[in-house]
Amino acid sequence: MGRKLDPTRKEKRGPGRKARKQRGAEVELARFLPPGKCGLGPARGRPAAPPAKPAVKAAGQTARGQTGFSDGNSKWLAPAKAKKTQPKGNHTELSSDGEVEEGNWEMEEEEDGSSEEMVDDYGASSSEEDELLPIEKAALKQKSDREGLGEDDSEEEEGEEAAEEANRQKMGQKEEEGLDLQLNLDIDEQFKLPTNEEIEKEDILFIFFPPAEPPDLHVIHQRIQGNMEVLQDFVVKREEGRTRQEYLALLRRDMAAYYSYSDFLLMKLMDIFPLPELVNFLEANEVPRPVTIRTNTLKTRRRDLAQALINRGVNLDPLGKWSKTGLVIYDSSVPIGATPEYLAGHYMLQGASSLLPVMALAPQENERILDMCCAPGGKTSYIAQLMKNTGMILANDSNAERLRSVVGNLHRLGVTNTVVSNCDGRQFPKVLGGFDRVLLDAPCSGTGVISKDPAVKTNKDEKDILRCAHLQKELILSAIDSVNAASETGGYIVYCTCSIMVEENEWVVDYALKKRNVRLVATGLDFGKEGFTRFKDRRFHPSLKSARRFYPHTHNMDGFFIAKFKKFSNAIPQARKEPAAEAAAPSAVPDTVTEPQPKKKKLDGSKADKEQKLPQPALKKKHSLKAQRRPLKA
Amino acid sequence: MRPLTEAETRAVFEKLGKYIGENIQLLVDRPDGTYCFRLHRDRVYYLSEKLLKLAASVPRESLVAAGTCFGKFTKSQKFRLSVTALDFLAPYAKVGHGSSSPGPVPAPAPHNSSHLSQYKVWVKPGSEQSFLYGNHVLKSGLGRITENTAQYQGVVVYSMADVPLGFGVAAKSTQECRKVDPLAIVVFHQADVGEYVRNEDTLT
Numbered sequence: 001m002g003r004k005l006d007p008t009r010k011e012k013r014g015p016g017r018k019a020r021k022q023r024g025a026e027v028e029l030a031r032f033l034p035p036g037k038c039g040l041g042p043a044r045g046r047p048a049a050p051p052a053k054p055a056v057k058a059a060g061q062t063a064r065g066q067t068g069f070s071d072g073n074s075k076w077l078a079p080a081k082a083k084k085t086q087p088k089g090n091h092t093e094l095s096s097d098g099e100v101e102e103g104n105w106e107m108e109e110e111e112d113g114s115s116e117e118m119v120d121d122y123g124a125s126s127s128e129e130d131e132l133l134p135i136e137k138a139a140l141k142q143k144s145d146r147e148g149l150g151e152d153d154s155e156e157e158e159g160e161e162a163a164e165e166a167n168r169q170k171m172g173q174k175e176e177e178g179l180d181l182q183l184n185l186d187i188d189e190q191f192k193l194p195t196n197e198e199i200e201k202e203d204i205l206f207i208f209f210p211p212a213e214p215p216d217l218h219v220i221h222q223r224i225q226g227n228m229e230v231l232q233d234f235v236v237k238r239e240e241g242r243t244r245q246e247y248l249a250l251l252r253r254d255m256a257a258y259y260s261y262s263d264f265l266l267m268k269l270m271d272i273f274p275l276p277e278l279v280n281f282l283e284a285n286e287v288p289r290p291v292t293i294r295t296n297t298l299k300t301r302r303r304d305l306a307q308a309l310i311n312r313g314v315n316l317d318p319l320g321k322w323s324k325t326g327l328v329i330y331d332s333s334v335p336i337g338a339t340p341e342y343l344a345g346h347y348m349l350q351g352a353s354s355l356l357p358v359m360a361l362a363p364q365e366n367e368r369i370l371d372m373c374c375a376p377g378g379k380t381s382y383i384a385q386l387m388k389n390t391g392m393i394l395a396n397d398s399n400a401e402r403l404r405s406v407v408g409n410l411h412r413l414g415v416t417n418t419v420v421s422n423c424d425g426r427q428f429p430k431v432l433g434g435f436d437r438v439l440l441d442a443p444c445s446g447t448g449v450i451s452k453d454p455a456v457k458t459n460k461d462e463k464d465i466l467r468c469a470h471l472q473k474e475l476i477l478s479a480i481d482s483v484n485a486a487s488e489t490g491g492y493i494v495y496c497t498c499s500i501m502v503e504e505n506e507w508v509v510d511y512a513l514k515k516r517n518v519r520l521v522a523t524g525l526d527f528g529k530e531g532f533t534r535f536k537d538r539r540f541h542p543s544l545k546s547a548r549r550f551y552p553h554t555h556n557m558d559g560f561f562i563a564k565f566k567k568f569s570n571a572i573p574q575a576r577k578e579p580a581a582e583a584a585a586p587s588a589v590p591d592t593v594t595e596p597q598p599k600k601k602k603l604d605g606s607k608a609d610k611e612q613k614l615p616q617p618a619l620k621k622k623h624s625l626k627a628q629r630r631p632l633k634a
Numbered sequence: 635m636r637p638l639t640e641a642e643t644r645a646v647f648e649k650l651g652k653y654i655g656e657n658i659q660l661l662v663d664r665p666d667g668t669y670c671f672r673l674h675r676d677r678v679y680y681l682s683e684k685l686l687k688l689a690a691s692v693p694r695e696s697l698v699a700a701g702t703c704f705g706k707f708t709k710s711q712k713f714r715l716s717v718t719a720l721d722f723l724a725p726y727a728k729v730g731h732g733s734s735s736p737g738p739v740p741a742p743a744p745h746n747s748s749h750l751s752q753y754k755v756w757v758k759p760g761s762e763q764s765f766l767y768g769n770h771v772l773k774s775g776l777g778r779i780t781e782n783t784a785q786y787q788g789v790v791v792y793s794m795a796d797v798p799l800g801f802g803v804a805a806k807s808t809q810e811c812r813k814v815d816p817l818a819i820v821v822f823h824q825a826d827v828g829e830y831v832r833n834e835d836t837l838t
Contacts, residue, residue, distance in 0.1 A: 340762060343827035344797050345721075368688070390666075392688050400698075407699045407838040411718040412830045416681070419689045420699040432691050 013076065020133070220258045227251045228275055251275075255282065261457045265447070268465075268501060271536060277553070284553035285450040285457075291329040291336060292319060293347045294355060294378070296413050297385050300346040302327065308341050322527065323355055325385075345412040350378040353448075353550055353557040357439060357496040358382040360523040360564050364489050365390040367436040370482055372425040372475065373443060375402035377409035383439065384415040393418040394432065398425060425475045429482040436490030440479040442472040442508075444499035448559020451552060465503050472497070472508045480516045485567040493518065493565040498558055500551065502535045505561040509547060510540045517569035522546045523562050528555065531563065635674045635689055635697060645713040646671065646678055646704070652788030653715075653723050653801065655752045661722065677706040678713070680722065698838060717800055717825035718837065724790045724798035753780045753789045755802065755821050762793050766828035771802065771821035773814055783808045789821060800826030 013019060230237040231247055238247075248270075256266050259282045273281055293316075295302040302318070302325055309316060313333035319326030327347075329336055336342065337349055363369050363383050374380045374395040384393055395410070397403050400422050410418055423431050425440075445468050446456045476495055485491045495512070497504050509531070512518060520543040531547030533540050547563035638646065647658055654661075662669055667682045672689075674697060681689065681701025689700035702722065705715040757765055761775025777794055785807045791799045802821040811820050830837070 338831055340766070340793065340797060340799070340827075343766065343830055344799075345827075392685055394688060394692070403698050404835050404838045407703075408830055408834045410699075411702060411837060412827070414721045416702050417685060418699075419685060419692060419697070419701070421692045421696045422698050423693070423696045431693065431696070432688070 215257055217258060220254045224251060224254045224258060224279075227254065228279065231275060259286070259457070260454070262459075262461065264461050265457060268447075272500060272502065280553040281551060284551075284556075285454075288451050289351065289552060289556060289558055292350060292352045293327050293329060293336065294350045294382060295325040295327065295347050296345055296381070297325060298389060298414050299344070300341075305341060305346050308346075309339070312339055312341075314339075319352060319355075322525070323352075323359075325382075326352060326355055328352070343412070345414050348378055348381060348409065348413060350382075351558050353498070353555075353560040354378050355382065356523075356525055356528075356548075356550070356560060357441060357494050357562050358386065360496075360525060360562050361437055361439050361492065361494040362524065363387050363391075363437055367391045367487075367490055368434070369393045370428065370432075370435040370438045370479075371395045372428065372438065372440045372479055373397055374420075374441075375399060375406050377406035379439060379441060380406065380418060381409055381413045381415050384410075384417060385413075387417070389415065389417050391417055394421060394435070395419070396421045396423055396425060396428075398423065426478050428478045433482045434484040435482050436484065436487045436492075438479045438483050438493045440475055440493065440495050442468075442475050442495065442497050442504075444468050444472065444497040444504050445501060446498060448498045448500045448550075448552070448561075450559075452558070465501055468499075469503045469508060472504055473511050476508055476512045477515060480512060480518055480565065480567060481572070483567050485517070485570045491567045492521075493567065494523075494562065495565065496560060496562045498560055500549065500559045500561065502532060502538075505549070505563075506532050506535065506540050506544055506547070507538070509544060509563045512565065513541050513543075515573070516567070517571060517573060518565040518567050519543065520546050521564050521566045523548050523564045525562065528562075531561070635672050635679075635694065635700070638671055638673050638678070641711075642673065642678075642707065642713075643671070645707075645711070649705070649713045649715055649788075650723070652803075653752075653790060671704070672700070673707075674700070678704045680704050680719075703837070715801060715825060716837070717827055717829050720790075720798050720800065720825070720827065723801075724792070753783045753787050753804070754792055755779050755783075755789045755804070756792050756794055757799065759794055762799065765791060765799055765823065766826050768823055768826065768828065768832070770805070770819040770823045772816065773811065773818050773820050774816040776811065776820050779804075779808055779811060779820075781808055785810070788824075791821065791826070798827075800824070800828075 227247055227250060231244070231251065234244060234247075238244075252263065252266050252270065255261065255278075256263050261269075261282075269278060269281065295305050306316060306318075306327060309327075309332075314336065315330040315332065316327045317330065319328050341347060342349075358379050361369075361383065363386050365387050367387065368391060369383055369387070371380045371383065371393060375397040377395065380393060380395045387393075393415075395406055395418050397406065403420060403422055407420055410420070421431075445460050445465050446453060447460065450456050476493075479493050479495070483491060483493055495509060499505065509520070513520065520541070523546060525548050528548035528550050531540075531544040531549055533542050533544050544563075547561065550557055550560040550562075552559055650658055650661075661680070667684060669680060669682050670686065672679050672681065672686065674694075677699075679699065679701050680703075685701055689697065702718060703716060704719040704722075705713055707713055755771065756777035756779070757771055758775050758777045761771060764775065765771055771791065780789075783789065783804050785804060787804045787807075789802050789804050791802050793799055801824040803824060805819045805822050806814060814820070
């Protein structure tokens with residue numbers, strides 16, 4: 001259908017088929033331009049779009065303050081009443097104009113009949129009764145059917161409630177219509193926050209009388225968008241008398257319903273992400289991350305592997321500048337996990353984010369490495385390939401079932417320098433110690449990999465997170481103790497999780513910094529978000545800036561957290577009243593004292609002692625003598 | 635984790651000898667150290683002496699694997715070679731065959747790798763998949779075969795691109811292979827790399 005900006009061409013109105021055909025851009029423009037300025041550059045059609053844009057913008061500004069539309073659309077298109085005064089309206093209108101114009105331009109760009117969709121988004125006509133699309137008609141019919149069903153119910157109450165529910169849906173629909181109209185035409189109109197009574201009613205309905213039909217997702221989605229708009233420009237767009245908390249509460253409920261999250265998890269996520277980012281994060285979790293593979297440089301080169309796979313009909317690309325062995329698979333005509341190259345051990349299926357901790361660990365040849373939670377063996381084999389099969393790796397995991405895949409993968413990839421064991425990670429270093437480097441990929445709540453396992457959205461609660469955090473703290477202390485700080489080339493621990501929760505990441509790292517003689521060093525990864533140094537009411541050590549966070553929506557890889565420690569002393573600081581008597585302790589003291597959180601109650605005793613020690617270096621001897629004497633006394 | 639007894643060592647070397655002839659010494663004395671065989675839970679592992687020290691410190695119940703598993707002893711004390719030994723018994727593809735040629739020193743293959751596996755069989759691309767599913771190789775799928783292969787000789791099976799696919803036992807000598815009809819079995823299947831996906835659980 002033509003898209004010419006021809007004002008003389010009448011567009012068809014009415015419920016017929018021809019009216020369904022896409023309306024030209026002149027319809028959109030007509031809403032903003034003052035009469036007579038419709039269709040600037042009429043005969044030039046599409047190429048006119050960009051030059052028309054600035055003109056339209058200028059025209060849009062002058063279109064402010066019109067009460068009606070004086071072109072042919074006034075019959076079916078009536079703007080909503082303006083509530084606010086002009087100056088405020090100006091500000092917001094401009095932005096919305098810009099927004100809408102971009103959309104407008106987009107629409108002009110698009111080839112196919114998605115102008116109907118665009119029209120829907122702006123809601124110019126979708127809400128009008130006489131312009132209903134067949135599907136909307138069907139939806140309304142369905143709703144009235146449900147209503148009918150509801151009334152047919154023998155239980156009076158249920159019928160009532162269902163009718164109320166249907167009413168509410170209609171209200172929601174109207175709200176949505178109201179929303180659409182507002183977003184387009186008159187931004188002075190606000191997102192209507194349902195009153196408290198209405199929210200309570202909804203709650204009661206959902207708890208006591210589960211509605212016969214599922215909540216209307218489209219309505220909820222619209223509500224979310226409207227709500228977010230208000231929250232971002234709260235001072236301007238708020239409804240009088242409603243607090244921000246109420247808006248946030250409704251937003252949380254709607255998001256939980258729309259994206260199927262538990263309320264607990266959503267609260268945690270709202271603490272971590274600002275609102276627009278939160279929506280991106282939630283959307284990113286609905287979509288799987290791209291499939292990536294890692295070339296096994298023990299057996300082949302990335303170039304050769306790429307060539308071989310392309311010959312089999314796989315569409316791939318190198319992963320990025322930061323990786324020399326990664327390849328991302330776009331699509332493939334053969335199963336990637338069963339090609340002869342895979343079986344020959346030329347590559348390993350591995351997420352992009354799993355390459356990062358090993359790159360941070362940077363294992364050198366002829367070192368002793370411990371991988372505490374190695375299943376299914378992707379990181380272990382990467383370590384082995386970086387070491388070129390020299391040195392020694394101890395690959396440990398506490399789950400015997402998953403160790404089978406570790407053994408299988410290691411053998412397939414041709415790794416020969418590894419011993420696989422099945423111990424609980426907390427038993428190190430009793431089992432074996434004195435490693436040069438340790439990689440701890442701690443078991444976690446999995447909130448970074450929701451796209452792989454959607455069950456995490458609902459089955460994690462406070463207890464799970466705290467339990468994970470507790471286990472991680474024990475594991476990290478074991479990991480630190482298993483490293484030999486005096487190693488010439490090593491002395492590094494890398495701690496990583498596939499979670500984005502602060503309780504499992506920064507908190508655990510901070511705990512380790514307090515409890516052991518370690519310090520954080522740069523991971524060597526130059527991209528990724530820095531770790532938090534403060535979060536809500538907690539304050540972490542400033543060096544946590546060197547830790548890295550990765551998110552699905554910003555980096556297009558699974559959510560990850562990576563921190564790299566350097567152990568500078570093998571001594572373990574005592575956290576009791578008596579001052580540490582080891583020679584290494586004084587060097588440890590300045591570090592541990594400079595992690596100062598007076599709010600923290602944990603290490604009060606030891607801190608007091610250490611603070612005593614620092615300003616009185618002359619008395620150090622006295623203290624250590626005291627310490628020597630004390631055991632005898634005790 | 636214990637060293638192999640006399641009988642066990644003999645069984646293992648006999649089996650290995652079927653595939654690589656008398657070059658077993660090359661497996662033991664390598665330029666990057668001495669390697670040895672150890673037995674753990676009926677499986678034979680091949681590892682360097684350095685790794686042995688590490689493996690010995692791990693408690694026996696917790697040890698799952700060390701180095702490379704070559705195969706296992708069945709209940710009747712026969713030694714069965716597994717596909718995980720393929721990297722050691724098959725040499726790497728040589729440069730010029732168009733396939734992978736690794737840059738750094740290929741550690742699993744001994745230094746004069748080219749002569750380790752004596753008898754080789756190349757399989758046509760069409761029958762690769764069939765072999766990887768565990769079927770025997772038919773005459774119709776046979777691409778090349780080393781000269782003077784005796785009957786029931788252990789062979790290493792390759793694809794035409796010189797990628798090792800597994801082990802087999804020649805069902806017919808080379809002479810007979812030329813005469814036999816296309817549907818006759820020429821190589822009995824012993825182990826193939828498809829087992830990494832099919833039988834992942836039985837590797838340990």
